[in-house]
Amino acid sequence: MLIAFNKPYGVLCQFTDRSPAPRRTLADFGLPAGVYPAGRLDFDSEGLLLLTDDGALAHRLTDPRHKQPKTYWVQVEGAPGEAQLQRLREGVPLADGPTRPARVRRLAPPALWPREPPVRFRKTVPDAWLELVLREGRNRQVRRMTAAVGLPTLRLVRVAIGPHRLDGLAPGQWRRLDGRAPASA
Known part of the structure; x- marks a missing residue:
């Protein structure tokens, strides 16, 4: 599964936050179970974050040798x-x-x-x-x-x-990129 997510400003690129003053995380957006970020986007940056449940795909998307x-x-x-x-x-x-x-x-x-x-x-x-x-x-x-x-x-x-774009996703919205019907959020 491959998910495109428009990460809002001020959201951590992880599902949990153990800091004393918890911040918003990916867990706040109804993403499918079992996916994890393929790469990172800083807390104070916005935009496209890809998430997947496929380790080999995550490697292809993030390893500099693949030059995405x-x-x-x-x-x-x-x-x-x-x-x-x-x-x-x-x-x-x-x-x-x-x-x-x-x-x-x-x-x-x-x-x-x-x-x-x-x-x-x-x-x-x-x-x-x-x-x-x-x-x-x-x-x-x-x-x-x-x-x-x-x-x-x-x-x-x-x-x-690479070929994956935000294409109209509002901040906090996500969609599947693998052609399967989206799960309800």
């Missing part, structure tokens, strides 16, 4: 210059080593759902949207890459993993 492209829409603080975009395209040196080259382009502000809490707005500081496509998945990689080129991330939404 992951597409992100990133709202950044600042006005990206061509030199900054080129640095992202070539790969950025980070504390844990250089990143692989990324595909990046400017993006018109996408039609997305409102985020709660909303992204801070400052009249004196411009912001912009980028589409960034990676073929690796390090911890907080997109945020670290944009910060390294002087464009701090304000909002991060993953819209695709």
Whole structure:
């Protein structure tokens, strides 16, 4: 079974939380029993998360050797210059080593759902949207890459993993991708 889930902002990519002040988890969304995330998406990131009950499929989706492209829409603080975009395209040196080259382009502000809490707005500081496509998945990689080129991330939404896309799923909604009828949520 393969599930596409639109993970809302402020939700952990796990089914339990043992912290003293429990946070929202995947268990809050009526997902089918026996599935687990194929990869991760940070607590403060949103968008496509794939879940499966098939370990081999999870491996194919997440192992960097299989080079599944992951597409992100990133709202950044600042006005990206061509030199900054080129640095992202070539790969950025980070504390844990250089990143692989990324595909990046400017993006018109996408039609997305409102985020709660909303992204801070400052009249004196411009912001912009980028589409960034990676073929690796390090911890907080997109945020670290944009910060390294002087464009701090304000909002991060993953819209695709390989051929799988959000395609109209609202935050907190999920659908099966394997062609079987969906279970009731």
